Amino acid sequence: MDASPDTMSDSSTNRRKNEGGWMSAETLSRALPFIQRHAGATIVVKFGGHAMSTPELMAEFAKDIVLLAQVGVRPIVVHGGGPQIGSMLSRLDIKTEFKDGLRVSDMETVGVAEMVLSGAVNKAIVSAVNCAGGRAVGISGRDARLITAAPKAEGLGFTGVPVATDTRVLTTLTDAGFIPVVSPISADTSGDGYNINADTVAGTLAAALGATRMILMTDVEGVMDKSKRLLTDLSRTDVQGLIDDGTAQGGMIPKLTTAMDAVAGGVEAVVILDGRRAHGLIVELFTDEGAGTLIHA
Ligand SMILES: Nc1ncnc2c1ncn2[C@@H]1O[C@H](COP(=O)(O)OP(=O)(O)O)[C@@H](O)[C@H]1O
């Protein structure tokens, strides 16, 4: 962890040498109206597999989540880990394919996805948040029947969609000051595991919880047009257009679909931003500039 305020800048060597302290104070002061706006709000943050690709990015993300909790936001982390599942499948010599951005999952694949996501990836995020001074609790869609799954479609096997939610485990944890970290692997009523895309789970939970924001952290600056220019502001109708005309492809399709569902379900806005750059969450929530692409009703 970084030096604490006790060990930092209190020594006579650092004091009054430059204007850094005044600039930090100015930044903090300018953040006040944003901190007031978001205090008490539930914000669902989806942390994608690419966005967590280095220990440094994981540690910076964890600090941002702890900062949100510290200023009174109720953050709920939903994580992916597609590349991490992919590398385990290839180590096990299991072939994998995607249809419209979703992994076609037979029983063996969903078993590996559960081991990787609800095991290694979930605990790595919990550990990072705890090391940053928060109190994270790792769960999956299965736990406390948070998400009931059903098959997405014929031929996609155990690739699932959420059909029901019971968010009491999340509100119980956030009421008590804990930070929930949710793996998207869920189960049907007979206990069979389903692999659900993490963006879809984030959108479903954001709507069910009445979250004010859902933030999807990914490996691009935001949603791009056909000439690769960043689109900063999109309505639901714009988003449907990007899917229909093929501008959005692959993994961007479940993100945009879930964003449209979330805003239709009452979430004020969805933001898709670059998780490869540290502190995008803070720029988006606590500054005028914002980051990435904002999707609203
Ligand atoms: N119009 C678009 N704008 C931005 N990214 C797009 C677009 N269409 C497709 N993509 C792809 O979507 C990817 C993000 O989805 P995905 O790989 O599933 O991310 P994550 O692992 O973070 O969930 C980008 O890396 C990009 O290749």
Ligand SMILES: CC(=O)N[C@@H](CCC(=O)OP(=O)(O)O)C(=O)O
């Ligand atoms: C059905 C489906 O596609 N599930 C995803 C779950 C992980 C995920 O969504 O990870 P990212 O957010 O890192 O892409 C998968 O198996 O890759």
